[in-house]
Amino acid sequence: MNTKPSQDAAKLIIETFRQRTSGSGEWNTRAAESMPGGDTRAASFYTPYPAYMTRGEGCFLYDYDENQYIDFLNNYTSLIHGHAHPPTVSAIQEQAARGTVLGSAAEVTVEHAEMLCSRVPSFDSVRYCNSGTEATLLAMRAARAFTGKDIIIKMDGGYHGSHDYVQVNIQPDSSEEGRPRPRLSSRGVPEAALEGMLVAPFNDLDAIRDFLQARSDEIAAIILEPALGAGGGIEPEKGYLQGVRRLADEFDVLLIFDEIMTFRQDVGGFQAAIGVTPDLTSVAKFIGGGLPLAAFGGRKEIMAPFAPTHPMTIPHNGTFNGNNITMAAGLATMKEFGAEQVERINELGQRLRNGLNSAFQTAGVGIRAVGSGSIIRILWSREKLTNARDAVAAQEKALDLPKLLHLEMMNRGIFSAPRCQYAISTPMADKEIDVAVDVMSRSLEVVKPYVQEQTPHLALD
Numbered sequence: 403m404n405t406k407p408s409q410d411a412a413k414l415i416i417e418t419f420r421q422r423t424s425g426s427g428e429w430n431t432r433a434a435e436s437m438p439g440g441d442t443r444a445a446s447f448y449t450p451y452p453a454y455m456t457r458g459e460g461c462f463l464y465d466y467d468e469n470q471y472i473d474f475l476n477n478y479t480s481l482i483h484g485h486a487h488p489p490t491v492s493a494i495q496e497q498a499a500r501g502t503v504l505g506s507a508a509e510v511t512v513e514h515a516e517m518l519c520s521r522v523p524s525f526d527s528v529r530y531c532n533s534g535t536e537a538t539l540l541a542m543r544a545a546r547a548f549t550g551k552d553i554i555i556k557m558d559g560g561y562h563g564s565h566d567y568v569q570v571n572i573q574p575d576s577s578e579e580g581r582p583r584p585r586l587s588s589r590g591v592p593e594a595a596l597e598g599m600l601v602a603p604f605n606d607l608d609a610i611r612d613f614l615q616a617r618s619d620e621i622a623a624i625i626l627e628p629a630l631g632a633g634g635g636i637e638p639e640k641g642y643l644q645g646v647r648r649l650a651d652e653f654d655v656l657l658i659f660d661e662i663m664t665f666r667q668d669v670g671g672f673q674a675a676i677g678v679t680p681d682l683t684s685v686a687k688f689i690g691g692g693l694p695l696a697a698f699g700g701r702k703e704i705m706a707p708f709a710p711t712h713p714m715t716i717p718h719n720g721t722f723n724g725n726n727i728t729m730a731a732g733l734a735t736m737k738e739f740g741a742e743q744v745e746r747i748n749e750l751g752q753r754l755r756n757g758l759n760s761a762f763q764t765a766g767v768g769i770r771a772v773g774s775g776s777i778i779r780i781l782w783s784r785e786k787l788t789n790a791r792d793a794v795a796a797q798e799k800a801l802d803l804p805k806l807l808h809l810e811m812m813n814r815g816i817f818s819a820p821r822c823q824y825a826i827s828t829p830m831a832d833k834e835i836d837v838a839v840d841v842m843s844r845s846l847e848v849v850k851p852y853v854q855e856q857t858p859h860l861a862l863d
């Protein structure tokens with residue numbers, strides 16, 4: 403029976419991947435016996451199976467079958483200097499030799515905190531935890547404690563980690579019309595989580611104003627990523643974040659920026675770049691130099707109750723909070739990430755966006771490279787999209803195209819997030835960007851039959 407060219411293209415891509423990574427395939431079969439799905443993190447899963455990466459050097463990764471990749475995933479933006487950055491490795495080795503976690507206060511934690519507070523406009527003071535999830539949980543708790551109110555407004559498609567209160571509308575419902583209805587994003591989360599949350603579309607000031615006009619006496623805070631990451635790569639419209647700040651002030655609620663992904667966009671985060679200062683901020687990813695670390699912080703009076711001696715203290719614990727080895731790694735990494743490095747990787751980011759957009763144009767595929775600074779995302783639409791629901795609807799209509807492009811890029815040595823998100827690291831130069839653009843052009847030729855037959859709305863010719 404004759405197959406369609408689109409089926410042949412998809413089959414070829416998947417078969418090539420399986421052949422190149424057969425060792426990973428064997429590990430995957432073994433892994434499924436001890437871990438459901440064969441691994442332990444949903445965001446790093448893709449079909450037919452994820453490649454097993456065995457080592458990294460600078461901006462390169464090597465898999466079990468010794469294939470080399472340029473690493474544009476960077477562990478979801480957290481490896482700002484790529485892999486095995488020599489000053490960070492030395493700091494880790496030195497600290498390991500003196501003890502990884504000494505279970506008491508440490509100078510290195512103070513130095514790290516001073517660096518964060520000197521950089522991030524909203525940080526009068528900070529506290530540390532071990533994941534971004536914890537940082538947003540604690541920022542929300544701080545806001546609720548400070549205001550004495552419970553409800554928090556989040557964005558449709560906003561991602562803030564995996565604690566219960568933010569398992570609400572992570573994935574927008576593309577079939578819905580009008581304002582988003584709050585929905586749980588995971589089974590196992592109590593319905594009660596919905597009572598504490600309201601959901602607004604990103605880039606829609608009216609929706610936030612309506613909530614505040616109706617219920618500001620119950621609303622503690624608005625939490626948002628300055629640019630939506632997992633929610634489709636949506637940038638804020640001009641004036642939007644300034645407008646949210648004004649609304650928060652007008653109705654006396656707190657503004658929380660989740661800068662876990664966007665912190666890398668400027669020395670002081672996205673907030674410094676656009677001149678909007680929230681009351682609280684969460685940061686994570688590269689601040690731990692490749693080890694797990696996150697922080698939350700903000701205005702002094704909001705953070706003060708985290709002092710154990712405060713009369714109305716908010717207990718804040720964590721066995722590994724501020725552990726010595728992570729702080730040492732983070733400090734070594736941050737010391738080498740200043741204005742010059744930010745500017746350089748942001749320029750490389752723009753070079754990649756421009757290169758990808760011309761590759762799409764030349765190949766006649768109606769998708770767009772968007773994002774800002776050193777983070778590049780693909781919108782599966784030729785239109786300008788301003789909210790997560792439209793971005794998700796476009797991705798759904800692109801069917802298997804994102805998956806096939808991701809795999810074909812891997813077949814040609816480019817590693818990225820399965821959703822085709824690319825993050826620049828400081829060891830990269832023009833050469834790596836140009837290789838990625840060239841690989842995209844060649845991958846587009848391979849997927850073109852799929853676009854023409856399965857997603858003709860994305861075919862430009």
Ligand SMILES: Cc1ncc(COP(=O)(O)O)c(C=O)c1O
Nearest residue numbers: 533534535561562563660662663
């Ligand atoms: C914006 C944002 N918030 C929160 C998180 C959760 O951080 P973690 O995975 O460290 O828990 C992430 C992770 O990607 C994120 O991008």
